[in-house]
Amino acid sequence: MGIRFGGDYNPEHWPEEVWAEDLALMKAAHVSMVTAGIFSWAKVEPRPGEWDFGWFDRVMDGLAGAGIEVCLATMTASPPPWLSQAHPEILPEGPDGQRRWPGARQHFCPSSPVFRAHAVRLVEQVAARYADHPALALWHVGNEFGCHTRQCFCDVSAEHFRSWLRERYGSVAALNDAWSTSFWSQAYGDFAQVLPPRNAPTFANPAQQLDYLRFSDAALRECYLAERAVLTRLAPGVPVTTNLMPQHKPVDAFGWAPSMDVMALDFYQDPHVPDDHVRAAYVFDLMRSAREGQPWLLLEQAPGAVNWRPRNGPKPPGAMRLWSWQAVAQGADAVLFFQWRQSLGGAEKFHSAMVPHGGTDTRIFREVCALGRELAALPGIEGSRSRASVALLADWQSWWALELDSRPSTALDHSRIALDHYRPLFEAGVACDVVPPGRELSGYRMVVVPNLYLLTDRDAARLAAYVDGGGQLVVSFFSGIVDACDRVRPGGYPGALRELLGLRVTEFWPLAEGRSVAVGDGGPTAAGRGRQAGRAYAGRADLWSEEIEVAGAEVVARFLDGELAGRPAVTRHDHGRGSAWYVGTRLEPALMRALLDDVRAAAGVAPVLPGLPPGVQAAVREGAGGRYVFLLNHGGRAVQVTLPEPLRDAWTPRAAAVTRVTLAARGVAVLTGLQRAGGGGAAE
Template identity: 60%
Template structure:
């Protein structure tokens, strides 16, 4: 069945934000609608933290306020993503049922007073949540304002797992479903080590605080269980709204690089993927990190446009130092999301709160009101998005896939490894050179069909099943190009070492074996000679024994001087590259450039100046190029024949972009 169109009530790119009218007297609502119309707002999220408002007591519901809110928005032509309101239970639930509260690994109960204070496995929490969602769907399912259901909110942001007795019982059910019997569990968890063998599932607990290093397979499974327990909450609510309102699409907003929830497991259950993005203006490469998240969101449902559900109009309030976005940066970063596949640009939130924990988090309407830089920029962006409505629904095509696996990530960042390795550092090191070249990238799981890609990049795949390893090998044998980096292919899906020498499942395709790991200390470096240039490398080194592979770079210092650092191996009809260290940025850029050329991968547009990002989206109405200047100086960008929808028009085959400049072009001959 084809996905239901989440944007059925919206023309073009949705624009708006979280609307929390319960924070304000009703006389403010008329001003809200006036300003929404002035800003070009077409969609708002309503009710995300409103459970206590509509159900002030266990046996009393009051929907009158939201009746008036939704009627007002419908009258103004503003579509609504109505939240199921279950993200933050009211205090009375904890008072009546303290067993619904989450517990940490050391036994600490997390109490009300913030948000997300619920155990995902709690049947009591789920029962009350289900009752609320049933009433909401019955009452508002056919309301003319409703465009989608916004289920929960930022699942796993604060509580991704609970270690209480209720969760322990649920974990045992999950394990029984996975392993069948306790012998299967013992085999998977290697419980003969340290006398951990279980004689019954009743003996199994979550990995609570222990005297020393806990069982890593147990920790990995418990992390996946936590993701599945939250997903079960989502699916419970989805079943209710689908049953009552089968034509209303559903979503929930994922958070940046969520360690506790696997987005590949969640995406198939959403009609549209939604994402919250908060790049730090103080970080010079914040747009690159954001870009990875956007490519991941676009890839989760195989190129389907996604929603930027939250971003900050200016400063956030939760970092040690919270920089405002300088003039033009909010516009640039909003267009970056659209350039990388978003069909919605929304914010947290519409009107800046007067009290509470996020009162200094910026909003579309700041404390200073409409006569502020922030609101002026919001209004200008709304006008621009309206002018580029034709790009909505556009998709991008990528020749490169970057492999990311959450179970491998959970395994990688356990203790007792040769070194502490950060998954996202590895991802960034490989993604940044691709982003800098405006090479389109899909972010995929190792179980994805890879045959359509010219190049597959594997920054780190510490944990890999034999089936996924065979899939990557077959991809190369069939003519694909592979770039893989160190500490990949080390253990199976249960964190048991692949025997036969490292990296056993990839030895043939890489044409080498790893005899010994040699990680560097925190500040340590090792020299590497690549293409006649000596450059420092960090984090890792290892003893590589080629077994058919060509040596591309060698270590030039340390005990490993003269030994291979980077290799290239022809395998079948394809090629596999391997990096046994973390090259410095310039060297990594040079290596990636060579790998791309070898694979026949070109940027989206040729001749781009440094700092300029380019993407292309295409739909039935045409092909659209996006040019974004992330650099600190003006840039002259060569472009094919095109007309401008947003930003400067081409002149003599070039577009002049100021710093933070944006151009959206309809390419000639299309549409």
């Protein structure tokens, strides 16, 4: 059927006479899938136990008759007013003890057995009624878990947390050890004494905070799994998913991936951020990598402006097409929007839609129809996959621990640090997977670790084995510091990575806000290891620095001024058949690019396509339908791309193959015929 195309469909916002027009317009726009029912609970169950599915039957039947598939929601994302009125105990509480009231959405405590019971009862009704419906293609559980209620601190959650701790630790003695409760006289005599990390006079126990983040993620996942169990029982064989959010700290995408039949994402690029496509690329690669290369679904994006940023700029002409094809190029098998028809009332009435307030005679609707035609004209992309020889490691456990309070610096931002390391690879045109540290790494020529403040012994051993086997590893500052219980590893930093990196960090020197230091070449021997022998590393660094003592590593670059002048800033250590590089500061972008280019050269990693103009992204997907080469011009000017071999325009397969392609500003080309494997393989 090709790449699925469509959006969130909320017919309950409109009188039924509009529904027939919707179906006709969907056909004109080549819509092939909609998500339906996300916020329909109050309408299908207007009073406790009274069901009214007749109107939704007509919606489903109409979509089936139009040949449009439905990603059917379980309708549990927003409880109806009668439920919170009858059971106010389902409402969440913040760490300040204040209740969060109805009137918006997601006003439920994830641990509430009352909420879960009502949600499961609703899902049983929905699944039993539509399990065999011809429109049903996919189940959509809840909506954006943890978007608004990230954690609940009520008494129900407290008791659930204690149960979770009993299962995790088994005894109070083990809990006290894990939480280092001898500090500040916090030792517990019974699990009943344990509370969530509510507002306290000063810093809460960091291990307690870390475990509550783990627990809160688990509580949300339990809600998902309870609904999934009903769906798989009543509708076996129908895939189940939920829409995750990008770089969403409360929900561990890698932890959720095994229970999702296909990864699904909501992503809203910001037109006011010129390089937001780089953040998109990182998130798309993470989604593709979460289930080891399986295609994923873009379930929400905006055709124009959103309504929830301080300043909501529209997408300029061509941006919606470009960013949609970027998702496809990086593994998406569906491109859907929020929403189909723009609401006239409610909190999202100024959020753009495929059918805007202005109707069909609008730029947005014309661009929607053009994109739908393009996607429909290229069947065969769906199911195809990408390959990468570089991996960037990301870990939610470490993220949670890194950004707690009482650290050497509160300026360490996991997402920002990740992008600082991803960007040079993206700009070099290298395909990259984003994977957890527990993933098998031996298939990658190069692995980049932006930060793993929390690192388990097992994952540290994986990194060592990877380098021993011949891999090129890049590790950045403040990594390997604590174990899974947020306890500092004795013997000096970076803990479990000292031997692998061939160095010892004796003291952290976080830099003051706005301050930078000069970094320069560490010597001709080290520089000569790179792609360009004798390269002179020269530039500036900010945010962080460390006092490093080498213990077998060679110095690649040094701090040239400040308190650490003359001390190592970047090192390299040969270990087994590979090498481990260490970066003890945040290098400015050009310097980071130079360093990673040299590591790539040592690893033998080439870009997807050589010689791309700045701002042009290339990606390759391969499958039963053939090999597709995507060229995406994120720049504001037309550019010409020289191809390594003749390729054909995928939309005009009878056209002659060409070796040059002109891309307009925000232009897209989809080509076929590339004979050699893409994906940033070995350098030639």
